[in-house]
Amino acid sequence: MSSPTQHLVADYDDCQPVLDAGLNTTDTMTLNNYVFPTERLTKTLSDSTKTPLVLVSCGSFSPPTNLHLRMFEEAADYCEFETDFEVVGGFFSPVGDAYKKAGLASAHHRIKMTRIAVQDSSSWIGVDPWEPLHKEYLPTVKVLDHFDYELNEVMGGIETATGEKKRIQVALLAGADLIQTMSTPGLWAKEDLNRILGHYGAFILERSGTDIDDALLSLQQFRDNIRVIPQLIQNDVSSTKIRLFRKRGKSIRYYIPDKVVDYIYEHDLYVDDEKKQSEKGKERASGDSTPSGSSAIAAAS
Numbered sequence: 001m002s003s004p005t006q007h008l009v010a011d012y013d014d015c016q017p018v019l020d021a022g023l024n025t026t027d028t029m030t031l032n033n034y035v036f037p038t039e040r041l042t043k044t045l046s047d048s049t050k051t052p053l054v055l056v057s058c059g060s061f062s063p064p065t066n067l068h069l070r071m072f073e074e075a076a077d078y079c080e081f082e083t084d085f086e087v088v089g090g091f092f093s094p095v096g097d098a099y100k101k102a103g104l105a106s107a108h109h110r111i112k113m114t115r116i117a118v119q120d121s122s123s124w125i126g127v128d129p130w131e132p133l134h135k136e137y138l139p140t141v142k143v144l145d146h147f148d149y150e151l152n153e154v155m156g157g158i159e160t161a162t163g164e165k166k167r168i169q170v171a172l173l174a175g176a177d178l179i180q181t182m183s184t185p186g187l188w189a190k191e192d193l194n195r196i197l198g199h200y201g202a203f204i205l206e207r208s209g210t211d212i213d214d215a216l217l218s219l220q221q222f223r224d225n226i227r228v229i230p231q232l233i234q235n236d237v238s239s240t241k242i243r244l245f246r247k248r249g250k251s252i253r254y255y256i257p258d259k260v261v262d263y264i265y266e267h268d269l270y271v272d273d274e275k276k277q278s279e280k281g282k283e284r285a286s287g288d289s290t291p292s293g294s295s296a297i298a299a300a301s
C-alpha cells in the first residue's frame, strides 16, 4: 500500500528551512533527515478499553500564546471526563512559510518558539517540524495524513497492557474561529473536509467572537465527529494582539510563556519594520555596534 505522504518524499530535495532536530538537541534537521518526534508520546495505553488519541493543532503560532497551550490541556480534560478517548500525545504543527499570512515570523522562528513554549511547561505536547520543512503549502488534510501514517503505519499504533497494538485515532485540535472558516466558500476542498471531519474528527475550543452554533451550521453531517469544548474561563489572547502590542512597544509578558517573550526580544521579532530599518540606519551612521531597542532590553535582562 502506498503511504499518503509518499508523493511528498519525492520533494524532499526541494526542502527549505534547516531546523534543530528536537527539543533537546542542537542537531539540524531537513526533510532529508526528518525523524517523526515520538519521544513525548505515551508508550503504553493505560486503559485498553479506551481509544488512543493524538491531538494535532495546525496554525501559525506567531507567536505561540498561553491559550495555544491551554487548548491541549482543555482537550485532555474533556477527553478524560467526557469521552472514551485516552490522549496519548499532542503536537503543534506550525504552518510553513508558503502560507504567507501577513505579519508571520519565519517558520524557523515559529518552530523554535513552539518548542520553547512546550519544553519545560509540558511533558506530553510536542512540535512536529514536518509541515513547515516543506517549501510548498500543505493543506491540513495532508498534515493529518502524515500523522496517521507515522503513528499507525510506521509505529504500528500503541501498545496495550497485554502487548497488543491498537490503532491511534488522529484528530484536529482547533479554536472555533478555525472551524468557522470551513464554511467559507473556496477555502477548504469538499473532499478535504470529508476526510478531516468525517474520518479524523475535530476537538473545537469555544472562542469569544465566534458563534459556535453558527460556525457548525453547514457542517451538520459531521456533527458526531466534532466535539465542542466549552472555555470555562474566557481568554481571548491572540497572536495578532501580541504582534500589535509588540509593534506599539508594549509589554507582552504573561500572555505568552516567559521564555518565548525572551526569544522574541532576543531576535527582535514583530517590531515595526520601518522602526527596525531606521534603527539599523542610525547604527550604521554612528558606527555603534551595541544592540538597540528590544535587543538591548533582552541583553540587559
Ligand SMILES: Nc1ncnc2c1ncn2[C@@H]1O[C@H](COP(=O)(O)OP(=O)(O)OP(=O)(O)O)[C@@H](O)[C@H]1O
Binding pocket: 057, 058, 059, 060, 061, 062, 067, 068, 071, 173, 174, 175, 176, 177, 178, 205, 206, 207, 208, 235, 236, 237, 238, 239, 240, 241
Ligand atoms: N484564545 C483562543 N481561544 C480558542 N482558540 C484559540 C485561541 N487562540 C488561538 N486559538 C486557536 O489556535 C489555533 C492556532 O491559532 P493561530 O496560530 O491562528 O492563533 P491566533 O491567535 O488565532 O493567530 P492570529 O491572531 O495570528 O490569527 C487555531 O485553531 C485557533 O482557533
Ligand SMILES: NC(=O)c1ccc[n+]([C@@H]2O[C@H](COP(=O)(O)O)[C@@H](O)[C@H]2O)c1
Binding pocket: 058, 059, 060, 061, 094, 095, 099, 101, 138, 139, 140, 141, 178, 181, 187, 188, 189, 192
Ligand atoms: N484547505 C485547507 O487545508 C486550509 C484552509 C484554511 C486554513 N487551513 C489551516 O488552518 C490553519 C490556520 O491558521 P491561522 O488561523 O493562523 O491562519 C493553518 O494551519 C492552515 O494551514 C487549512
